[in-house]
Amino acid sequence: MSRLxxxxxxxxELDDVDREWLMLLLADSQLLADMALADLVMWVRDHEGNxxxxxxxxPASAPTLFYRxxxxxxxxxxxxxxxxxxxxxxxxxxSSTPDWFDEIPAQLTTTPVFSKRAEGDRxxxxxxxxxxxxxxxxxxxxxxxxxxxxxxxxxxxxxFDMIQAGDFPDIAAPDFSRRGAPRASDGMxxxxxxxxxxxxxxxxxxAMNKLGFGGELEGEVFAEVASMLLxxxxxxxxxxxxxxxxxxxxPCVSDVNAKGVTVTMRSLPLYRGGERxxxxxxxxxxxxxxxxxxxxxxxxxxIREIHHRVKNNLQTxxxxxxIQARRARSDEARESLLHAMRRVSSIAVVxxxxxxxxxxxxxxxxxxxxxxxxxxxxxTGEGAGQVRPVLRGSFGAxxxxxxxxxxxxxxxxxxxxxxxxxxxxxxxxxxxxxxxxIEPNEEFLDIHVRDNGCGFTGxxxxxxxxxxxxxxxxxxxxxxQIAWNSIVGTxxxxxxxxxxxxxxxx
Numbered sequence: 001m002s003r004l005x006x007x008x009x010x011x012x013e014l015d016d017v018d019r020e021w022l023m024l025l026l027a028d029s030q031l032l033a034d035m036a037l038a039d040l041v042m043w044v045r046d047h048e049g050n051x052x053x054x055x056x057x058x059p060a061s062a063p064t065l066f067y068r069x070x071x072x073x074x075x076x077x078x079x080x081x082x083x084x085x086x087x088x089x090x091x092x093x094x095s096s097t098p099d100w101f102d103e104i105p106a107q108l109t110t111t112p113v114f115s116k117r118a119e120g121d122r123x124x125x126x127x128x129x130x131x132x133x134x135x136x137x138x139x140x141x142x143x144x145x146x147x148x149x150x151x152x153x154x155x156x157x158x159x160f161d162m163i164q165a166g167d168f169p170d171i172a173a174p175d176f177s178r179r180g181a182p183r184a185s186d187g188m189x190x191x192x193x194x195x196x197x198x199x200x201x202x203x204x205x206x207a208m209n210k211l212g213f214g215g216e217l218e219g220e221v222f223a224e225v226a227s228m229l230l231x232x233x234x235x236x237x238x239x240x241x242x243x244x245x246x247x248x249x250x251p252c253v254s255d256v257n258a259k260g261v262t263v264t265m266r267s268l269p270l271y272r273g274g275e276r277x278x279x280x281x282x283x284x285x286x287x288x289x290x291x292x293x294x295x296x297x298x299x300x301x302x303i304r305e306i307h308h309r310v311k312n313n314l315q316t317x318x319x320x321x322x323i324q325a326r327r328a329r330s331d332e333a334r335e336s337l338l339h340a341m342r343r344v345s346s347i348a349v350v351x352x353x354x355x356x357x358x359x360x361x362x363x364x365x366x367x368x369x370x371x372x373x374x375x376x377x378x379x380t381g382e383g384a385g386q387v388r389p390v391l392r393g394s395f396g397a398x399x400x401x402x403x404x405x406x407x408x409x410x411x412x413x414x415x416x417x418x419x420x421x422x423x424x425x426x427x428x429x430x431x432x433x434x435x436x437x438i439e440p441n442e443e444f445l446d447i448h449v450r451d452n453g454c455g456f457t458g459x460x461x462x463x464x465x466x467x468x469x470x471x472x473x474x475x476x477x478x479x480x481q482i483a484w485n486s487i488v489g490t491x492x493x494x495x496x497x498x499x500x501x502x503x504x505x506x
Contacts, residue, residue, distance in 0.1 A: 004055065005023065007071070008044065013047060021115035025113065027169075032156060033058065034152070034185060035155050035188075036059070036137070036153060037062040037152060038062065038137040038138075039064055039065050041134045042132070053073055054072075061149075066101075079110075079134060090112050091112065092112070104138060105138075107135075107137040109160075111134075113129055114129055114165065116167075133163065135160075155188075165271070165274075174253075181253065181266060182266050182283055187201055188200075189204050190281075192278045193278050197222050198278075205217055207285050222248070222281065241253070242256065244267065245265045248267050249269060252266070260287070262287045265281055265283050267279050267281050317344050322337075339465075342411065343412075346371050346374065346408055350362065350400070350407055364398040365395050368391065368395060368407065372391065387422055389436070390435040392438070410449065413470060417449065418432075434449070434451045437450070443500055444480075446496070446497050449494040452491040482495065482496050
């Protein structure tokens with residue numbers, strides 16, 4: 001759970017629907033701050049009726065008023081009247097007198113946030129605000145606002161009116177990552193209800209020029225401009241969402257690729273009284289970003305192929321060891337070769353899992369289930385086939401560099417339990433069991449490997465190869481601790497504790 005979600009839960013009594021609404025709204029809070037040219041603070045009403053800040057955004061398009069964070073604090077006395085009145089009245093309030101903050105005059109504007117939820121076949125606005133957004137606009141300016149700044153503020157006012165009406169965010173809009181998405185400063189185009197460009201920022205015009213449009217955008221139907229760019233199908237790549245974006249009819253994101261240039265566009269339809277009045281289209285030249293993403297995809301594919309080939313090579317080595325073990329003349333040589341085969345196979349399982357995905361971490365539950373089955377099947381002894389492995393708990397995701405030593409260490413412990421704990425075999429009436437129990441906490445991943453075998457007295461044989469391998473892997477590779485506890489006739493328990501700072505996520 002994110003810190004923002006925790007703050008909402010901690011300081012409000014909102015249900016899951018309203019919390020999700022706030023999370024969607026806050027995903028675009030930086031865009032709202034940049035367009036409003038103002039600091040934004042979101043307040044929620046806590047259990048005692050006080051208002052607490054859960055979010056604060058500084059504008060990238062104007063100087064900030066707040067050099068210290070307000071998150072987690074109660075609303076200041078100078079703002080409390082406006083915030084509380086906005087909550088009770090459910091309408092936007094604009095301060096009539098300057099709100100002085102650190103000797104800087106500011107205009108305070110408070111807007112109620114209403115959510116919508118499905119009731120039958122329609123969306124119904126919440127009865128009361130679920131939060132309040134305060135805008136703190138620096139009015140100590142020595143120059144007049146530029147046309148771009150005026151347009152930014154006008155668009156911001158329209159969007160805050162939509163927030164009050166419960167029309168923003170649009171819960172039906174497709175989800176997308178904000179990383180690399182267009183921002184207000186990257187380029188903004190304002191469309192009227194007919195799709196005609198009424199304003200285009202210099203950066204937006206520059207992005208369109210790179211795609212091959214050489215004229216002025218204002219006064220043009222933006223969809224027609226896009227259509228002109230798509231005439232040469234050989235050098236242009238588009239997706240199906242583009243017509244909706246350039247017409248401003250739906251909240252979508254689309255890429256246009258032309259002449260080796262990629263421009264990402266995002267449309268935000270504007271509504272008033274339930275009627276569409278136009279749209280904002282944000283543009284960003286993402287050529288370098290897309291190239292980097294393509295390079296990462298290529299590198300990920302290469303890494304997956306390497307893991308696949310390593311897995312194949314390790315399986316070949318394991319097969320050769322198995323063949324050699326069958327031809328060995330002495331029991332000692334055969335046992336040593338089978339042990340080596342098992343260890344190589346355990347490493348191959350990790351590489352096989354890594355070859356199946358782009359992430360450099362593995363679902364260790366899946367890996368360990370295969371390793372545990374492998375260890376009990378390959379371990380020597382007539383009773384091995386009747387020993388039941390059990391996994392209790394979940395390892396979660398483990399980085400690849402820790403997955404291999406952890407898999408090897410647990411393989412050795414399970415094999416030792418089968419070979420030594422059940423050396424005399426097991427019966428159908430009293431089946432053997434080896435359980436691996438995971439107990440994660442904030443700092444450590446605790447693992448208990450238990451068996452109901454014969455047990456032993458004293459300390460484990462420190463000179464044994466298996467014991468040396470386990471100690472080296474746990475204490476050296478993983479930086480953890482290991483201890484053996486055993487009682488003759490009742491079984492053995494091996495306790496492993498691995499610090500999470502080494503990257504293991506339970």
